Every structure is written in C-alpha cells, then in structure tokens.
Amino acid sequence: xxxxxxxxxxxxxxxxxxxxxxxxxxxxxxxxxxxxxxxxxxxxxxxxxxxxxxxxxxxxxxxxxxxxxxxxxxxxxxxxxxxxxxxxxxxxxxxxxxxxxxxxxxxxxxxxxxxxxxxxxxxxxxxxxxxxxxxxxxxxxxxxxxxxxxxxxxxxxxxxxxxx
Amino acid sequence: xxxxxxxxxxxxxxxxxxxxxxxxxxxxxxxxxxxxxxxxxxxxxxxxxxxxxxxxxxxxxxxxxxxxxxxxxxxxxxxxxxxxxxxxxxxxxxxxxxxxxxxxxxxxxxxxxxxxxxxxxxxxxxxxxxxxxxxxxxxxxxxxxxxxxxxxxxxxxxxxxxxxxxxxxxxxxxxxxxxxxxxxxxxxxxxxxxxxxxxxxxxxxxxxxxxxxxxxxxxxxxxxxxxxxxxxxxxxxxxxxxxxxxxxxxxxxxxxxxxxxxxxxxxxxxxxxxxxxxxxxxxxxxxxxxxxxxxxxxxxxxxxxxxxxxxxxxxxxxxxxxxxxxxxxxxxxxxxxxxxxxxxxxxxxxxxxxxxxxxxxxxxxxxxxxxxxxxxxxxxxxxxxxxxxxxxxxxxxxxxxxxxxxxxxxxxxxxxxxxxxxxxxxxxxxxxxxxxxxxxxxxxxxxxxxxxxxxxxxxxxxxxxxxxxxxxxxxxxxxxxxxxxxxxxxxxxxxxxxxxxxxxxxxxxxxxxxxxxxxxxxxxxxxxxxxxxxxxxxxxxxxxxxxxxxxxxxxxxxxxxxxxxxxxxxxxxxxxxxxxxxxxxxxxxxxxxxxxxxxxxxxxxxxxxxxxxxxxxxxxxxxxxxxxxxxxxxxxxxxxxxxxxxxxxxxxxxxxxxxxxxxxxxxxxxxxxxxxxxx
Numbered sequence: 016x017x018x019x020x021x022x023x024x025x026x027x028x029x030x031x032x033x034x035x036x037x038x039x040x041x042x043x044x045x046x047x048x049x050x051x052x053x054x055x056x057x058x059x060x061x062x063x064x065x066x067x068x069x070x071x072x073x074x075x076x077x078x079x080x081x082x083x084x085x086x087x088x089x090x091x092x093x094x095x096x097x098x099x100x101x102x103x104x105x106x107x108x109x110x111x112x113x114x115x116x117x118x119x120x121x122x123x124x125x126x127x128x129x130x131x132x133x134x135x136x137x138x139x140x141x142x143x144x145x146x147x148x149x150x151x152x153x154x155x156x157x158x159x160x161x162x163x164x165x166x167x168x169x170x171x172x173x174x175x176x177x178x179x
Numbered sequence: 180x181x182x183x184x185x186x187x188x189x190x191x192x193x194x195x196x197x198x199x200x201x202x203x204x205x206x207x208x209x210x211x212x213x214x215x216x217x218x219x220x221x222x223x224x225x226x227x228x229x230x231x232x233x234x235x236x237x238x239x240x241x242x243x244x245x246x247x248x249x250x251x252x253x254x255x256x257x258x259x260x261x262x263x264x265x266x267x268x269x270x271x272x273x274x275x276x277x278x279x280x281x282x283x284x285x286x287x288x289x290x291x292x293x294x295x296x297x298x299x300x301x302x303x304x305x306x307x308x309x310x311x312x313x314x315x316x317x318x319x320x321x322x323x324x325x326x327x328x329x330x331x332x333x334x335x336x337x338x339x340x341x342x343x344x345x346x347x348x349x350x351x352x353x354x355x356x357x358x359x360x361x362x363x364x365x366x367x368x369x370x371x372x373x374x375x376x377x378x379x380x381x382x383x384x385x386x387x388x389x390x391x392x393x394x395x396x397x398x399x400x401x402x403x404x405x406x407x408x409x410x411x412x413x414x415x416x417x418x419x420x421x422x423x424x425x426x427x428x429x430x431x432x433x434x435x436x437x438x439x440x441x442x443x444x445x446x447x448x449x450x451x452x453x454x455x456x457x458x459x460x461x462x463x464x465x466x467x468x469x470x471x472x473x474x475x476x477x478x479x480x481x482x483x484x485x486x487x488x489x490x491x492x493x494x495x496x497x498x499x500x501x502x503x504x505x506x507x508x509x510x511x512x513x514x515x516x517x518x519x520x521x522x523x524x525x526x527x528x529x530x531x532x533x534x535x536x537x538x539x540x541x542x543x544x545x546x547x548x549x550x551x552x553x554x555x556x557x558x559x560x561x562x563x564x565x566x567x568x569x570x571x572x573x574x575x576x577x578x579x580x581x582x583x584x585x586x587x588x589x590x591x592x593x594x595x596x597x598x599x600x601x602x603x604x605x606x607x608x609x610x611x612x613x614x615x616x617x618x619x620x621x622x623x624x625x626x627x628x629x630x631x632x633x634x635x636x637x638x639x640x641x642x643x644x645x646x647x648x649x650x651x652x653x654x655x656x657x658x659x660x661x662x663x664x665x666x667x668x669x670x671x672x673x674x675x676x677x678x679x680x681x682x683x684x685x686x687x688x689x690x691x692x693x694x695x696x697x698x699x700x701x702x703x704x705x706x707x708x709x710x711x712x713x714x715x716x717x718x719x720x721x722x723x724x725x726x727x728x729x730x731x732x733x734x735x736x737x738x739x740x741x742x743x744x745x746x747x748x749x750x751x752x753x754x755x756x757x758x759x760x761x762x763x764x765x766x767x768x769x770x771x772x773x774x775x776x777x778x779x780x781x782x783x784x785x786x787x788x789x790x791x792x793x794x795x796x797x798x799x800x801x802x803x804x805x806x807x808x809x810x811x812x813x814x815x816x817x818x819x820x821x822x823x824x825x826x827x828x829x830x831x832x833x834x835x836x837x838x839x840x841x842x843x844x845x846x847x848x849x850x851x852x853x854x855x856x857x858x
Contacts, residue, residue: 031581031585033589033592034573034574034576034589036538036540036543036545037541039545040559040562040574040575041545041560099577100575107564107571108556110566111557134554134555138548143547147540
C-alpha cells in the first residue's frame, strides 16, 4: 500500500527554526543586565563582558575561570571567544536605552542606565529566573576585575609581549 | 424520616437548688417560643451538644452555650445570678427501626465531657446501657466512638472523602449537620453550611450535598477510587512476581513475554516464554532442554571405551575443541566491542538529553521574562529593532533569512526532542542488556571448552587402558546444565498460574472500572437536582424573595449552591453570585427556601436526608413577622413527614400562634427564661 498516490502534488512550507535559549533576545538582555548589576560601578569593559559571557553560560568554563582567578590554573589556558550574539545584544540594549557606551580602563565598555539599573535589580532579585547563571556570575564577577582582564589580554611568549 | 428527637432535658445545679427544663417534641413542626433573649437558643444548642456536634461550630468550641450552663444563671432578667455547680444535657432520639437512643452528656462537672452515656432500647423493648466517647481521633471509625454509633442509628453509611493532605476520611457528621441545623450566630451567614474547615475535607459543600441527595455520581466516584486501588494492588503483585521470576532465572536467560505491566487476555493462553543463549543462538527454553537432553542421551548410549582405542578420536576432538575456543575468543572480543559501542551510543544520547534540558531551562527562563513585557524594550517584546524598526524574527541567530520559533512552540519542540532521545537511549539499554546476556553465555561456554581441552590433554597423556574419563566428565557437565534448564522450566511453570490468576482478576475488574468512568450525573441525579431547583424557586416566590426573580435562581451543578443567571443590559446571560447582592432579610428567605426545598427532595426521592431540620432564630431586626408567619406555615405543611424544630421570639409570632396550632404545630412556650427552677 503506497503512502501517497503517484503524481500527488505536494508543497513544502518553511517552518520556523528552533532558537537556542541563549540566543533569545530577552534571555541575553537578562544575562547582560545581571552581569552588569554585579560589576563595580555597574559598568564593564567589552573584553570583560566577553569573558564573563562564556563563563556564565557553561559550567566547565565557569570552573576553569574560577581556578584561574584563584591562582590554581594559568591564565593562558583561557581562550577569549568573541561571540557575535553578545555584540548584537549589546547594540540592541543601547538602542533601548538600557545601557550606554562608555570607556572603562581605557577600553570600550558599557554602563547601566537608570532604567537598565532598575530592571536589572528586579531580574536579579527574581529567584525563579536563571538560577544557574546567577550563581556562576555571583562567584566570579567580583574576582574578575578590569586589572585581571588586562592580564588575559596580554600574551607572554618567551621574552616577547604582544598587546591585543 | 430517619430519626426524630423526642425529648430534650437540661439540668443545672446551683447553690440555690436545681434548675432545668424539659421539652417533649413531636414529629412535625415544633416551635420553642419565649420572650426576647430568654435563652430559646439554649434548648436548640442542647440538641447539638447532646449529639456531640458542637465542633461543627469550630474545632475549639467546647460548649455552644453561653454562660447559662457553664458559669451562672439567673431566675429573672434583673435578678441575682447563681453560679452553676454542675450541669448536663439529655436527648432522646427515635429512628425508623423503632429503636430509641437516650444520651446523657455532662456540660460542667467532674465527669469527662467527652463521655456520652447511652441507654439503647431496641425494637423489641430490650434496654442496654453503653458508654461512648467523642472527639478522640477515630471516634467516627471506632466501635466505641459515639458518632460511629450515631451514624448507624440514623441509618447512614458514611462515605470516604479526600482531605487536602491526601488522606481519606469518613464524611464526619459534624460536616453534614450544618445542612440540617441552622445555628443562631453563624448559621445565617451562608446559604450552605457554613461547614467546619478544620476537617480539611476537599469540596465540602459538594460532598455533603452529594451525600444528602444520595447522588449516583458520588457513589460512582467512590467505586472508581476503590477499583483503581484494587487494580493498583494487582499490578504491583504482577511486578513483584515478575521480579521474583527474573531473579530465579539467573543471568543466562531472558524473559520474552511477560511485560512489566499486565496485559489483557493473558489468562486466555497463559505461558511464560524464556529464551536461553546456547551455542551462539537464542533458543526457546524447551528447545534448549530437548537439545541438551539429546546430547546427554547420545553420550549415555555410547559405550565407555578405553583410552587407547579412543586416541585418534580424542586427538580429533582436541583439535576441534581448540578451534572452537579460538572462535569463541574472537566472539568474545566482538561482543566486548559491541558493548563498548552501545555504551558510547547511550552516553551520546544522554549527553544530548542533558544539552536539551539545559536549552529547555533557558527557553523557560525566557518565557518567565515575558512578564517584564515592554520594560525589556521593543526588541525583546515586539521583536523589532529600537532604532531602525526592522523585524527581528530570528532573535540573535546569525542567519537573517530564518524565522525563529515562538517560545512556547520552541519549548514543546525541545520536550519532544527529549522524549525522542530518551526513547532511543532506552532502546539502546535493552540492546546493551541483550549483549551482556550473550557475553555471559559465551564466557560460560568458553570456560567449559577450556576445561574440556584440559581433560582431553590429560586423557591423552594417561597410560593406556584407563577408561575415558573425559566423556564421563562431559556427561556430568551436560547433565548439570540439563538440570539447571529444567529447574528454570519448573520455576516458570510454577509461576504461570500466579500470573494467570492476576491477569484474570484484572480482566474482570477492567470492565467494572469502565462502567464507572464517567463523572456525569445519572438521569436520576438530574431529576433530583431539577426538582430541587423547582422547589427552591417556588419557595422563594412564597417568601417574597426580592433580590432576583425566582426564575433567575439556579442550582450550580458543581457545588449545588444557588446563584443567579440574569439577562443583562447588553442582551447577554451572565451569572451572578448571590452573596454580595442579597439584603439580610433576603439572605434569611434564601436560607429558609434552600433548606425546605432540600426537604422536599428528600420526601419525593430516595435520599440520605434524615427528615430533621432545626432553625435557631435569625437576627430579629432583619425579618418581619409576616415573613416568619409564611415560613412557619410552610414548615407546618410538612406534617408528620418530617420533624422541624424552630426557635422564635414570642413577639414575632404573637399574632398567629392559633393558626399555627391549628396547622398541627406543637408550641413550647416560656413566659420567661427557658431554664427554670425545678420544684
């Protein structure tokens, strides 16, 4: 028994694609807001955000970063990844006036606006949202200062110092 | 009428002597009449107390009386007060089996107030004395609990109901009685009840009304719960039997046809199929037994030869067996590889499932963030760019030609993926299990062959003339295997009946369960409810209920409370709760109508309503004499079909006691306090 009669015309319709949870705009906003909320002066350089972005989203990255920050591992083990979605999310958030661009430790960075700050406080305070990510941020954000970020950006190879 | 109260006696001992009152009640309407604030309620409260039902007013209510029987009483309104030294209450009830129950309970005194002393007279006139207790846990369930006896005396088979903490308890009489007894302070504040909440019964109003009306839907629900419990017990027996069988079969065989949960039709052709892995294939147990038996027979039929004669045969066998061992060792390696591959597969599935669960959690977080709405900005809530207003269908995905799934759909998608991978992982587990069984079997065979090689080697080295030990050893081994296989078979045979019996019992219960599956009212139920509604509307008209037209009042099919359905200004039917709309006097009219309509149903149909109602007096100011008159005349109209007990202020019924008496009412009048000095 054939499933379809021969020569039956049929069409394909494009279905929406599943979107990984961490590429949802609202989710990314929330992550960035929480990270900034737990950063000194509610601001952070872009480089620091890239590092925290990875650590907040994956537990083995978070563990590695913590080891590095307490001195149990060398900073050269960390690979800084420039995730495109982070940049896109930040652009949108600036467009919404939740953040504005600024300079932090002579690098490009962002700072929470007043609206951003109140929203960040609320999301941070809601215990049902993003519990895993928040606990990772909580244990790392204060240890990863801008000074230490400079360390990550500096590569020592023998006697040569290469600045990025 | 299931029971009626024939006597109410109240005693109080004071320093000045004995006080008390005695009321002889008849079947039909009884009105306790006294001037304002003369303690008419005391007589009605004595009924509650005598029956141990003061808890229907609240869990910590010790006595429903005010000071009258507990602390002090007066002879006249502005006279001196006398401390009460001791007091008690006696009630006499009759039921429809010509039995008489006379109870005595202390209010104040040395005896425990939870003790009820009873005198029981049976239909033949024989008297027995019994003591009962109240309020201790289990008093409804235990033989010497008073409410257990009272329920049987009334002729009630109390149903089990669920509580909020997941227990099943009997529907306590204290929960039912508010529908039969309207207490002065709180009884008029709600149309149904108010029901005590400390018993933590779910859907109290619905359960009580279902019981009083004896609705099939409630009976069906209880039967369903009972059947589901029985079926649950049988299913767990089956699982235990299966567990027992697999443990007895050991690790070289697999059970083919006994699923983990019983199937229909098993008992029509009961059998237990076991498979054994023997010489590189799965054989049904009986085949394996036959095969091994034939091997044994063959060996037994061959005469024992001397080693010398056998040398060429032994040498050949040695070479063959060594070949076999080589093959088996290869097979073992293959199986090890297969097992490793399957384990990796399973691990892969589990990793995927873990990643999916993480994605699920994130999508759920995104869903929870939706409540922040537009505060998150246009990009998050409208999916448009805040600066250029372009559509952001794809969220933060890199490819812009793609439209991203909405969060709910995405969550459903992820869940279905999790199901898919979990099923695959489960299938791989089964495969891994089979591989393990085969491996065990081959390992066992390998070990046997190595032993055989050793034996052959020894036989060939042995001086000639000795009998061939090796075939004897092989025979012994085969016989041992045969014995193992046969014991498996007898184990299985022994259990077939057990499985069959369980499957049989289940097959019988399943159609019973199907018969009570539905949660709908039966036709008989619907007739009762419709009649209830009809009588309620009729009485509302008679009592001049004003809040809505009587035809707009309906009985809810959920909890049987009355509510209004009116045609509103926009031409739609809307339902209205009565609670906030009724005036105090209309609330009283509604309560009268509801309780009397319930009695109407009891008289027309078969129900559990005992045919007894009591009304303590409502707030005086709220209701006028003429309304009280219509109410009492309607109550009197029930005649000897029911017993209705009412407390009324003398002034309110002053104009029409003659009319009442003519209608057959018994008026118990007091000119002053009801509790009087006894001479």
